[in-house]
Amino acid sequence: MKFVDEFRDVELARAVVSRIHRKSSRHIRLMEFCGGHTVTIMKHGIRQLLPPTVEMLSGPGCPVCVTANQDLDRAIALAREPGVIIATFGDMLKVPGSHSSLQRVRADGADIRIVYSTLDALHIARQNRDKSVVFIGIGFETTAPTIAASILEAEEEGITNYHVLSLHKLCPPVIKALLDSGEVRLDGLICPGHVSAIIGSRPWEFVARDYGIGCVVSGFEPLDVLQSVEMLVDQLERGEPRVEIAYRRGVRPEGNLRAQELMNAIFEPSAANWRGMGVVPGSGLKLNKRYQRFDAQLAFEIDPGPTVEPKGCICGDILRGVKTPLDCKLFRGACTPEHPVGPCMVSSEGSCAGYYHYGTV
Amino acid sequence: MCLAIPALVKSIEGNEAEAELGGVSRRISIVLTPEVRVGDYVLLHTGYAINVIDEEEAEETLKLLTEMASLEG
Ligand code: SF4
Numbered sequence: 001m002k003f004v005d006e007f008r009d010v011e012l013a014r015a016v017v018s019r020i021h022r023k024s025s026r027h028i029r030l031m032e033f034c035g036g037h038t039v040t041i042m043k044h045g046i047r048q049l050l051p052p053t054v055e056m057l058s059g060p061g062c063p064v065c066v067t068a069n070q071d072l073d074r075a076i077a078l079a080r081e082p083g084v085i086i087a088t089f090g091d092m093l094k095v096p097g098s099h100s101s102l103q104r105v106r107a108d109g110a111d112i113r114i115v116y117s118t119l120d121a122l123h124i125a126r127q128n129r130d131k132s133v134v135f136i137g138i139g140f141e142t143t144a145p146t147i148a149a150s151i152l153e154a155e156e157e158g159i160t161n162y163h164v165l166s167l168h169k170l171c172p173p174v175i176k177a178l179l180d181s182g183e184v185r186l187d188g189l190i191c192p193g194h195v196s197a198i199i200g201s202r203p204w205e206f207v208a209r210d211y212g213i214g215c216v217v218s219g220f221e222p223l224d225v226l227q228s229v230e231m232l233v234d235q236l237e238r239g240e241p242r243v244e245i246a247y248r249r250g251v252r253p254e255g256n257l258r259a260q261e262l263m264n265a266i267f268e269p270s271a272a273n274w275r276g277m278g279v280v281p282g283s284g285l286k287l288n289k290r291y292q293r294f295d296a297q298l299a300f301e302i303d304p305g306p307t308v309e310p311k312g313c314i315c316g317d318i319l320r321g322v323k324t325p326l327d328c329k330l331f332r333g334a335c336t337p338e339h340p341v342g343p344c345m346v347s348s349e350g351s352c353a354g355y356y357h358y359g360t361v
Numbered sequence: 362m363c364l365a366i367p368a369l370v371k372s373i374e375g376n377e378a379e380a381e382l383g384g385v386s387r388r389i390s391i392v393l394t395p396e397v398r399v400g401d402y403v404l405l406h407t408g409y410a411i412n413v414i415d416e417e418e419a420e421e422t423l424k425l426l427t428e429m430a431s432l433e434g
Contacts, residue, residue, distance in 0.1 A: 001383055003367040003402060003414055006423055015430035036363055063362040089407075091362065117408030119390060142363040146409045149392045194363040197404060197412045220364075227426065249419035250365075250404055256412055259393045349362065 003249065007221030016226040017049050024053045024233045029185060031321055033171065034192035035062035035349025036220050042358040044222040054229060057184065060174060060274065060319040061192055063138045064091045064347035068273035071167050072097040073304035075136045078165065079110040081300055085128060086112040087121035088136040095343045098308040118150035125162040134296045137164045142194040144168045144285055145259035148266040151294050163296035166286050169272050171195050172203045173283035179211050184321045188214040188232035193247045200255025204243050214241035217251050266291050276316025313342035318351050325355040332356065365406035367414055370399055380405065
């Protein structure tokens with residue numbers, strides 16, 4: 001596939017690796033924010049290719065994983081409402097909430113449909129005018145504009161039975177919270193490529209300016225990630241942390257202005273509850289006043305009951321980069337992809353699933 | 362979740378386009394990329410084109426990496 005295969009070129013990758021080995025003299029810790037990058041790194045054994053001076057940590061960039069149990073419980077409670085059809089991305093189905101999961105309530109008769117896109121959810125709403133369709137809106141800045149677009153379309157078409165449970169989260173504010181916590185010390189950040197395709201590279205400037213941490217926006221093929229690591233090594237060896245884009249074919253400094261415009265028309269920033277990090281002010285999106293009628297939270301009175309965290313699961317610590325799946329006593333034993341205890345084992349981009357599938361070295 | 366894959370735009374009709382990815386054709390929304398033209402590649406995320414791929418930049422990146430690799434010898 002064009003723009004994919006070229007960025008998997010083994011010879012070019014080998015050359016980047018040997019340059020990194022030659023140039024890297026001081027020990028640095030880099031975090032890949034995005035779960036998509038974690039998958040690339042695991043799948044291609046990139047950690048093992050890097051010199052011991054370059055340490056890689058996984059970050060909180062897995063939308064399924066960071067969805068708090070309380071929010072998951074809300075989605076499950078909505079699924080139990082009579083006359084409601086839940087439309088959701090497939091990854092959410094198996095995540096265990098406090099008392100149940102979407103999969104389990106589906107087995108008990110709830111109408112839950114797996115969709116690939118909000119376009120599909122709208123289609124379900126069109127075909128089921130006597131029911132309410134609730135889309136479980138998880139995701140970062142990459143996905144939020146597609147939700148905004150669906151709400152605008154629903155409005156234009158006069159679709160009144162479409163609602164969104166907005167659990168969207170914003171990446172720069174959570175990075176700030178993570179850095180302010182002082183729990184993890186970082187020298188460089190591999191910034192999420194498709195989040196940045198929307199927001200651009202400028203929202204990362206504060207990381208370099210205020211925290212002295214290098215930032216490189218990366219694509220998702222192995223060559224992209226290696227190139228980004230090399231750029232960070234260069235920056236840090238020179239002692240000049242700044243924001244650069246390695247993923248230039250997909251990301252412009254200003255981002256996608258049209259997508260930002262749609263997002264801003266529908267949403268306003270709000271506090272969001274992150275698994276492992278708790279409530280972070282300004283790190284989420286809720287529907288603004290003008291579009292409140294599409295807000296599932298307001299349209300239904302639901303009581304998700306008390307929140308219970310999965311016992312023994314250290315997903316939250318893993319998402320903050322302070323532990324790895326190997327530190328979890330349940331890993332591979334009580335917790336497997338078939339019987340996941342926490343979301344980091346469910347999501348295809350969760351760290352625990354990555355360690356499980358691609359080895360643990 | 363933030364996965365986006367390159368797709369080639371074959372035809373455009375209003376806010377929608379016919380795009381080809383890995384030999385398969387599908388209808389996508391281009392409401393987030395009104396500037397897209399037939400023959401462009403877009404990054405496709407959950408049914409929406411989220412950006413037009415900059416082919417020149419892609420070539421530049423590969424050229425640079427190839428030059429650096431040949432210096433490495
Ligand atoms: S292995 Fe399972 S229980 Fe342990 S942290 Fe990962 S998801 Fe949680």
